[in-house]
Amino acid sequence: MQFSSHLLEAAVNEFSKLPGIGKKTALRLVLHLLKQPTADSTNFSNAITQMRSQIKFCLNCHNISDTDLCSICTNPMRKKELLCVVENIRDVIAIESTQQFNGQYHVLGGIISPLDGIGPDQLSIDTLVKRVEKGDIVEIIFALNPNIQGDTTVYYIAKKIKHTHIKITTIARGIAFGGELEYADEMTLAKSITNRMPVAQYVQ
Amino acid sequence: MQFSSHLLEAAVNEFSKLPGIGKKTALRLVLHLLKQPTADSTNFSNAITQMRSQIKFCLNCHNISDTDLCSICTNPMRKKELLCVVENIRDVIAIESTQQFNGQYHVLGGIISPLDGIGPDQLSIDTLVKRVEKGDIVEIIFALNPNIQGDTTVYYIAKKIKHTHIKITTIARGIAFGGELEYADEMTLAKSITNRMPVAQYVQ
Numbered sequence: 001m002q003f004s005s006h007l008l009e010a011a012v013n014e015f016s017k018l019p020g021i022g023k024k025t026a027l028r029l030v031l032h033l034l035k036q037p038t039a040d041s042t043n044f045s046n047a048i049t050q051m052r053s054q055i056k057f058c059l060n061c062h063n064i065s066d067t068d069l070c071s072i073c074t075n076p077m078r079k080k081e082l083l084c085v086v087e088n089i090r091d092v093i094a095i096e097s098t099q100q101f102n103g104q105y106h107v108l109g110g111i112i113s114p115l116d117g118i119g120p121d122q123l124s125i126d127t128l129v130k131r132v133e134k135g136d137i138v139e140i141i142f143a144l145n146p147n148i149q150g151d152t153t154v155y156y157i158a159k160k161i162k163h164t165h166i167k168i169t170t171i172a173r174g175i176a177f178g179g180e181l182e183y184a185d186e187m188t189l190a191k192s193i194t195n196r197m198p199v200a201q202y203v204q
Numbered sequence: 205m206q207f208s209s210h211l212l213e214a215a216v217n218e219f220s221k222l223p224g225i226g227k228k229t230a231l232r233l234v235l236h237l238l239k240q241p242t243a244d245s246t247n248f249s250n251a252i253t254q255m256r257s258q259i260k261f262c263l264n265c266h267n268i269s270d271t272d273l274c275s276i277c278t279n280p281m282r283k284k285e286l287l288c289v290v291e292n293i294r295d296v297i298a299i300e301s302t303q304q305f306n307g308q309y310h311v312l313g314g315i316i317s318p319l320d321g322i323g324p325d326q327l328s329i330d331t332l333v334k335r336v337e338k339g340d341i342v343e344i345i346f347a348l349n350p351n352i353q354g355d356t357t358v359y360y361i362a363k364k365i366k367h368t369h370i371k372i373t374t375i376a377r378g379i380a381f382g383g384e385l386e387y388a389d390e391m392t393l394a395k396s397i398t399n400r401m402p403v404a405q406y407v408q
Contacts (some may be wrong), residue, residue, distance in 0.1 A: 002222065002300035004274045004296065005270050005273050005274070006257050007255040007258055011251045014247060014248045014251040014252070018237075019232065029222050029225075030255065031224075032223050034268075037258060037378070038256050040221075041255075041257075042256070046248045046249070047218040048237065050215075051211040051214065052212055052237060052245035054211055055209060055211045055212060064208060064209045064238075065208060066210055071208050073388075090231065092208065094300035095208050097210070119346060
């Protein structure tokens, strides 16, 4: 692409560094900002600078936070005895959006994946073990993606906290709502038959 | 979406104001920036603020520019007698990328479209007429999109500059390279037969 303006080129280059945004999309976004009032662009760039420079990670659960402890950890209405272990912040947002979970979280910051060079040491597993050893937690729920890496991580952590004898569960696997049986993979279907549930429990 | 951080929420909201970017994509982009060094985010937001506050529009051709006159208008190597009229800046970038045009441009800033409430007064047609009347220009090439609005605009401007008796042309319409005859619309195919060209000229 040939630009007649270096300022435009610089902005397009910065946008196209973002994942999934090519040069053409970047140009479209920059030209959109150029059409809007200057205040809009200022707000946009301020929001990003502030977010990047001021955002913190909760010292307790490693979730994203504006303060040292996140709003979930400091909320007295949430059950301290229920701990949900997730891979990343996006999973926290997804679960929070269901409004069905009233416990606290622990963000691992990744998942054990030797092929990608990610071992247990790079994840916040030590702090999780410490939290569990404190004794407040009654049940730990693993909400990790249902694949080999996820299962490995669950297995690894479960072994690490075995001595505390707390209840360890994982989110239910099965056919998704709106999914169709005939298109479900064999593994999911097989597991959903093995782990069938009483209708009385299902219609609650 | 439920966020535990207002800074994160603000950044996601700003990103999702951009065209074609929803909340989920915005979150993905923000989390990407969060993973990169702080300097990257600073560069990103600086590029946008600078672009928006310092960019100018060329006083001569209305193209985007870092200075009062754009680099194309001030380039002594480019032919002043050849003027290409385009709808917007994106078209300038597209034509410049072909490296086949060595004249100057005139950016209309839109196209006559009564349905969208855009009349000739909102476009930079007056300045185009003045440029043509100066007498330097020998040929004016219309590179507008081939639709009713484009043709209307060409017709309107052609009438306005009729008295100068300069040569008025438009970019060739026809079957695109790599296009297939059987999928071409009737209008394009009909025109490409009417305006057939000698093979000698084609293979030049």
